[in-house]
Amino acid sequence: MKAVGVVVEYNPFHNGHLYHIQKAKELTDADIVVAVMSGPFLQRGEPALVSKWCRAEMALENGIDLIVELPYSFATQHAAVFAKGAVDILQGLGCDYLCFGSESGDINEFSHTFLQLQEKQDEENLLVKELLKNGMSYPKAKSLAMQELTSLENDAGLNLSMPNNILGYEYYKAVHTNHYPIEVCTVARMKADYHDKIFTSDTIASATSIRRALLKEEGSLKTVESFLPPASFYLLQKYKEAYLSYHTWENYWSYLKFRLLQSTAKELSTIYEMEEGIEYRFLKYVKEASSFHDYIRFLKTKRYTWTRLQRICVHILTNTKKEEMAAQSQPAYIRLLGTTANGRYYLKEKKKQFALPIISKLSSFDKEKIALDIRASQIYSLGVPAAVQERLLTMDYLQPPIMK
C-alpha cells in the first residue's frame, strides 16, 4: 500500500482542501491519504475554530484515511520548525509521498531553489543576521535573504514572498536534508489567494476569508455554506450547538490578561519566544488594551510580526517555557486522531516498521512526554462557556481515535 502525506490545519475544512486531497491522490496514485494536523493552536498563533477532534472528523469524511496530531511544539512554530516536525511525522508513518499546495504547482521551482540555496547556507545565515540587525522581522529577513541568493537564476521561478511557497520550500528542504525516502510533489492552489479577504469564486474561498465571514457580527454558517463540503458544514453546525461558541482569541483574552497581571517581567522572560526584553512591552500595555486585537495592535513593532506576537501570547496562555520547548526538538510519539477502514488496514500492515510509538489511548502512554499537548488542549477548552467546558476538558483522555 502506498501513502501520500499532507500537512494541514483544516481551520475549517473547505472545498479547496477537498480539491487538494483529490489532486494528491491523482498525482501519486497512492492508496491512502495521511494527514498530520495541528492540534488546538495553530501556526499563526491562534486557537483553531473548533477542536482537533471535530476537524479530524471533517477530514475523515472528505478523503483523509489516517489523521494524526502535529504536536504543539511544532504546530506553533515558524515555518522551518513546523515543517521539520510535520515531515518527521509523515516519515514516521511510512509515507511514500508528500504533497503540498503551492502557487504554481511546479515542483521544479522548489527543487531548483533548494539546490541553489544548499550551497549557500552560510551566506544565507549571514544575510538573515544582517537584516535582523537592521530591525527587520525574522520571516521577512529570511524570505528576502532567500530571494536575494536565488535571484540571478530564479527570476521567473519560486516566489518566496508567498507564505505557502515558504512552507512548501521547508517541506522540500526537510525531506531532502534528512534524506527521507519520500517523493515530494505539489498541487497548484485553486483561485483564492492566501491573503484574500473576500471570496473570489462561488465554491472556493480561503480558510481565512471563511473564518472572517463566520465570525463577524452578522456572520453565520449559512453565509459560507457554499465553500464547505456538506460534512464540514454539518460538523461546524453541531459544534456550535454543543459548545455554544467557536474558539477565537477574544474568548481567551481575559485569561491572558489575568496571567500577565499576575506575572513579573522575570517570570515572563522564561516563556518560549520571549526575547530581547520584549516582556516589558507585554506588561506595559496589558492594562490599556480592551481586547486581544487591541493588545496586539499596541504590541506591534516593525521587528515583531503580528503572527510572532500572537504565538508568544499562545505560549503565555499555555505557560510554555523555553526549557520545555528545548527538550522537544524531535517528535517522540504520534498521536492518532482517526482512521477510515483503509487507514486501519494501512496501520495494520505497516505499524511494525514505524520508528515512533503510535498513541491511540492516552492512559497507556507516558504522561510526561505528552504533557504539553494535553495542557494545550485543556487550556483550549476554556474558550467555550463554563457550563459546556467539561467534555472538551477531559476529551484527550476519554475520546478514542475516531473510526470511520
Added chain:
Amino acid sequence: MKAVGVVVEYNPFHNGHLYHIQKAKELTDADIVVAVMSGPFLQRGEPALVSKWCRAEMALENGIDLIVELPYSFATQHAAVFAKGAVDILQGLGCDYLCFGSESGDINEFSHTFLQLQEKQDEENLLVKELLKNGMSYPKAKSLAMQELTSLENDAGLNLSMPNNILGYEYYKAVHTNHYPIEVCTVARMKADYHDKIFTSDTIASATSIRRALLKEEGSLKTVESFLPPASFYLLQKYKEAYLSYHTWENYWSYLKFRLLQSTAKELSTIYEMEEGIEYRFLKYVKEASSFHDYIRFLKTKRYTWTRLQRICVHILTNTKKEEMAAQSQPAYIRLLGTTANGRYYLKEKKKQFALPIISKLSSFDKEKIALDIRASQIYSLGVPAAVQERLLTMDYLQPPIMK
C-alpha cells in the same frame, strides 16, 4: 493628641463596627481612631465584597479618622502573623491604645493568659507539633495547646476556641512581646456571634451573615439595610451600580481554574503555603469541580481547614511565591487610604516621629517594595465584568487618599 488603633476588615462596615468605634473612644478617651484595614484579600482567604477604597470611605463616614492598608503579606495570613503586621503598623502610626472586640470584653483574661503562656512557649510549641503530627489542622492544634496549658487556672477565663479571642490574644501578645508603648483594651462584641448564620437582633448582625444575605440568589441590599449605617448602605449601593457586581470567590473561579490547568506540580509548589505535596491534590480536583465552592469541598481534609485552603487559592490567584513572602516579614511602609480633618491634623503633628514611610501617592514610592499589594489589587479588579474593570485596575495609581 491621643490615638486609639483598631484592626479591621469592614467587609462590609456594619452597626457592630460603629458600636466598636464608639466604645473604643469612650474607653480610652482618645482624640482620634486609627484603623489598619486589610486590602483586597482577607484573612479567611476571600476577596473583599467591595474595593478597599469603598470600605475606607465607609469607615471615614462612621468615626474612623485615619485609615491605612494592612499589606497583603499580613492580611492573608494566620492569626499570629496577621496580628503582628497590624500591631507593627499601629505602632508605626504612634497609636497610644489598641482596642479590639472580644467575647467577654475583659482584658484581664488576655493578660492573664499571656503571662501564663509566656513561660511555657517551648511546651506550647512541642504540643502544637505533636497535635499536627496526629493530622490536626494548625489553628485547632494551636488553640488546643493553648487551652491545655492554661486550663488549670483558666477554667472560667479566656475561651480560646473563639476566633475573635485568638486574634485578640495575638494582638496582646504582639504588643507585649515587642514592648510597644501601646495600652491594649477590649470591648465586648454585641450579641451576634462570629459563627452565627442567621440574624440575631434587629440592628446587629455579623459581617458573615450580612454577606450571606446579600449574596444569596434572591438577596438584595434592602434585606440587610437595618444592620448597616446609612453611609455603608449608600456606598454599597453605589458600588454595585458602578461595577455591576460585588466580589466573590466564584467571580475568580475561572481564573483560578485556568492557572491551575496551565501549571505543573513543580511550579505550584513555589506558591506560598503550598506544603507537604498538597499541590498534587490541587491539580487532581481542578477538572472535576464546577465551582469554587465545589473545588474547596473536594480539597478539604481534616488537616487543612477551609480557611487555609482558600488562602492558598488566593496566593495562586495573586501568584505569590514563598520567596516573595519570606522577604516581607516586617511592614516596610504604610499605605494611606484616607483621613478626616482630625486625622490630617494628627498626621501633621506626629508624622515626623513615624518610623515607617507613609505612602500617599504611589508614583513617588519604590514600586518594587509595594509590588505585591499592587498586583493583588489589579487581580482583584478582574472580579467585576470586563467592561467596568478599567477604573478598578488603575485605581491604585490614580486614587489619592480619600479626604473627608
